[in-house]
Amino acid sequence: MSKNDMWGGRFSGGPAEIMEKINASIGFDKNLYKQDIQGSLAHSDMLAAQGIITNEDRDAIHQGLAEIQHEIEAGTFDFKTELEDIHMNVEARLREKIGDPGARLHTGRSRNDQVITDVRLWTRDALDGLDALMADLQRALIDKAEAHADVLMPGYTHLQSAQPVTFGHHLMAYVEMVGRDRGRLADCRRRLNECPLGAAALAGTSFPIDRQMTAKALGFDRPTANSMDSVGSRDFILEFLAAGSIHAIHLSRLAEEIVMWMSDRFAFITLSDAFTTGSSIMPQKKNPDAAELVRAKPGRLLGAFISVSTMMKGLPMTFCKDMQEDKEPLFDAVESLTLAVAATAGMVDDMQPRPDRMLAGLEKGFPTATDLADWCVRVLNLPFRDAHHVTGALVAKAEARGVDLAELSLEEMQSVEKRITSDIYSVLSPAASVASRTSFGGTAPSRVREAAAAARKQYL
Ligand code: ARG
Numbered sequence: 001m002s003k004n005d006m007w008g009g010r011f012s013g014g015p016a017e018i019m020e021k022i023n024a025s026i027g028f029d030k031n032l033y034k035q036d037i038q039g040s041l042a043h044s045d046m047l048a049a050q051g052i053i054t055n056e057d058r059d060a061i062h063q064g065l066a067e068i069q070h071e072i073e074a075g076t077f078d079f080k081t082e083l084e085d086i087h088m089n090v091e092a093r094l095r096e097k098i099g100d101p102g103a104r105l106h107t108g109r110s111r112n113d114q115v116i117t118d119v120r121l122w123t124r125d126a127l128d129g130l131d132a133l134m135a136d137l138q139r140a141l142i143d144k145a146e147a148h149a150d151v152l153m154p155g156y157t158h159l160q161s162a163q164p165v166t167f168g169h170h171l172m173a174y175v176e177m178v179g180r181d182r183g184r185l186a187d188c189r190r191r192l193n194e195c196p197l198g199a200a201a202l203a204g205t206s207f208p209i210d211r212q213m214t215a216k217a218l219g220f221d222r223p224t225a226n227s228m229d230s231v232g233s234r235d236f237i238l239e240f241l242a243a244g245s246i247h248a249i250h251l252s253r254l255a256e257e258i259v260m261w262m263s264d265r266f267a268f269i270t271l272s273d274a275f276t277t278g279s280s281i282m283p284q285k286k287n288p289d290a291a292e293l294v295r296a297k298p299g300r301l302l303g304a305f306i307s308v309s310t311m312m313k314g315l316p317m318t319f320c321k322d323m324q325e326d327k328e329p330l331f332d333a334v335e336s337l338t339l340a341v342a343a344t345a346g347m348v349d350d351m352q353p354r355p356d357r358m359l360a361g362l363e364k365g366f367p368t369a370t371d372l373a374d375w376c377v378r379v380l381n382l383p384f385r386d387a388h389h390v391t392g393a394l395v396a397k398a399e400a401r402g403v404d405l406a407e408l409s410l411e412e413m414q415s416v417e418k419r420i421t422s423d424i425y426s427v428l429s430p431a432a433s434v435a436s437r438t439s440f441g442g443t444a445p446s447r448v449r450e451a452a453a454a455a456r457k458q459y460l
C-alpha cells in the first residue's frame with residue numbers, strides 16, 4: 001500500500017485495506033462533482049483577483065476543470081478509491097493535467113469548507129427542483145378540483161361517513177398541505193443559502209481571501225459568519241429532511257386515499273393503465289402500485305432524518321469524519337421525494353372520479369343528519385343540543401327500517417318532533433347540503449371554485 005499523495009508527507013506507510021474501504025466516500029460523493037468544480041472555479045477566480053495566484057494559474061485551472069467535467073460526464077473519468085472522495089479525485093486529476101497551478105488551487109481552502117459548500121449547492125439545486133415539481137402537483141390538483149367542483153362525495157371523519165363534500169373540495173385540501181410544505185422548504189433554502197467557502201479547516205485563513213466574492217459568484221446571499229459553525233454544522237440537512245418528511249407524509253395520505261378509492265369497495269376513481277400494474281396470476285387485477293410506493297416513501301425520509309440526526313448528536317465542534325455519513329441519506333431522500341411528488345402529480349392528472357359511485361356512497365351513513373339538525377335550529381328555533389337529540393332519534397328510526405333519512409314519512413318525523421314540516425325534505429339531499437356550506441373555506445361548489453382561483457394566483 002502506498003502513501004497518500006495528497007497528505008502523505010508525514011506518513012511512512014499506506015492505509016490498511018479495510019481503512020481505505022471505510023474511509024472512502026467517492027462511491028457516493030461523486031454525485032457532487034458539478035458543485036465541486038463550480039466551487040473550485042469560484043475559488044480560483046477569487047484567488048487570482050486577490051493576487052494570491054496568477055491569472056495564468058487561474059486560466060490553467062479553469063481549462064483543466066472544464067476538461068475534467070467533460071471526462072466525468074463522458075464516463076471516462078477514473079474515480080479512485082484511494083483518493084477517498086470527489087474533492088481529492090478532482091484535484092489529483094487536475095494536478096496530473098496541469099501540474100503546479102493545480103497544486104495551488106487548495107490555497108486558503110480545506111476539504112472541510114469545500115465539502116459543505118458542495119453539499120449546500122447540491123441541496124439548493126435539489127430544493128429548486130422539488131419546488132417546481134410540487135408546484136406541478138398543485139397545478140394538477142387545482143385543475144382536477146376545478147373540473148370536479150360539483151361532484152358530490154362522502155366526506156369522512158374517523159373514516160365514517162360524516163357530511164357530503166365535493167371531490168373538488170377534497171382535492172383542494174391537499175393544495176393547502178403542499179403549499180405549506182413548499183413554504184417549509186423555502187425557509188430551509190433561505191437559511192442554507194450562505195457560503196461556507198473560506199472558513200478553511202475551521203479557523204479561517206491567513207490569506208487575504210475575499211469571501212464576499214466567492215459567496216456572490218456561487219449565488220449565495222452572503223458568507224457564513226463563523227468559520228467553526230461553517231464546517232461543523234449540518235442543520236440545513238436536518239431541516240430539509242424534517243420538512244421533506246412532512247411532505248412525504250402528506251403525499252402518503254393522498255396515496256392511501258387513491259389506494260382506497262381504487263379498491264372495489266369504494267370504486268370512487270379510476271386510474272388508467274399508465275399508473276397501474278397487473279398481476280402475473282390474477283388476470284382481473286389492476287393494482288395501484290405507484291400509489292402504494294408513494295405511501296411507503298416516508299419510511300425513507302424519516303429514516304434519513306433519524307440517521308443524520310443521530311449521527312450529529314453529541315458531536316464536538318468542528319468537523320468530524322462522522323459527517324461524511326450525511327450524504328447517502330440526503331441523496332436517497334431527494335431521489336425518493338422527487339419520485340414520489342412526480343408520481344403523485346401523474347396520478348392526480350390521470351385519475352377520473354366516478355360520480356355515480358360517490359353518490360352511492362352518500363346513500364349510506366346518514367351524511368345529511370347535520371343538515372336535519374341545523375334545519376330544526378333554523379326553522380324551529382331549537383337549541384342545537386336538542387336538535388341533535390331529535391336527529392339522533394330519527395337516525396335510529398331510519399336505521400331500524402333500513403332506509404335513508406329522506407325516506408322517512410312526515411308522520412314518522414313528527415312522531416319525534418311534532419313541529420317538523422315537509423320543508424325539512426329540502427335539506428336532506430347531498431346536493432342541497434353541499435350547496436348550503438357557503439362559509440369561507442367551506443365545500444359549496446361556488447367556494448371551491450373561488451378557492452381554486454385563489455390558489456392558482458397564490459401558488460402557480
Ligand atoms: N469526504 C469528506 C466528507 O464527505 C470530506 C471532508 C473530509 N475532510 C477531512 N479533513 N477528512 O465529509
